[in-house]
Amino acid sequence: MSLSSPEFDNYKLSRTACPVLVYQSSSRISSPSTKMSSSKFATPPPPANEHILTTFPKPSILLVTINRPKDLNCMNGPMHQYLHDLFSWFDNEPSLLCGIMTGTGRAFCAGADLKEWNSSHDTTDKPQKRTMTSSGFGGLSRRTGKKPIICAVNGICFGGGCEMIINADIVIADSKAVFGLPEVKIGVVALAGALTRLVRTVGKQRAMEMALTGRTLPAEEAREWGLVNKVMKGDVLDEAMKMAESICANSPDSVIVSREGVKLGWEGVGAEEGTRLLAENWYSRIDGGENMKEGVRSFVEKRKPRWVPSKL
Known part of the structure; x- marks a missing residue:
């Protein structure tokens, strides 16, 4: 879907903490509330973050839900640090084997909290240094790790959100989900690991188109390009859970x-x-x-x- 096409009427510029193009969809996703006592683990998980829901819906499975829907699940500095710590803990926790990441509301993740990013220029430190960890955006865009993480993309997936799914192991997308790297439209660059990984996933020409135009890809096109494994109609988390259970049935x-x-x-x-x-x-x-x-x-x-x- 080209940003200059008639379908562009379905988009508007968000005035939330991260001003990006937003698809007007009513798609929503709910998260299981099953929790596991920290005594079940070899070491306790990291202290909670107010914008991240951490649950354990099935044996061996970690479910991470980005829960900042009013801001389209944009990531701030503490969220990056928490997810870095959480995925490090996940890799070292013997009872867990597969992780799932999803979002609440209309977005999976619409990128960085640009209000925080903008205000950080008033200080002497580099913004990237203060808000990003070695594992990249959301602890995932440059993550190496040793256990698989599935992204269940329930809606808008722009900027850093898209950088995360490019480095995820498996991606399941709602049919109304949209993907893009709109950084060039606001004078920044996708430096959290996506650009070099993107070319290996979709090829040079498609990577150039995506990175240089900042255009939005609907879910089906993202699947055709190789960014997404499966496109589902409304049951994206259920499908991700089935995939995780299938993985966890193996050695x-x-x-x-x-x-x-x-x-x-x-x-x-x-x-x-x-x-x-x-x-x-x-x-x-x-x-x-x-x-x-x-x-x-x-x-x-x-x-x-x-x-x-x-x-x-």
């Missing part, structure tokens, strides 16, 4: 190592070099381990495997 060790292998290739390591690194650094650590033995044994005995938490 935790195999999931972690398989993900690492795919990421090595995506990050530009040559096929043979990536295979060598995977075998030397990862496969040797699971060869003969409890889950490998259990997987083979359960197959021979024709029963479901009983996995143990990964020690990787």
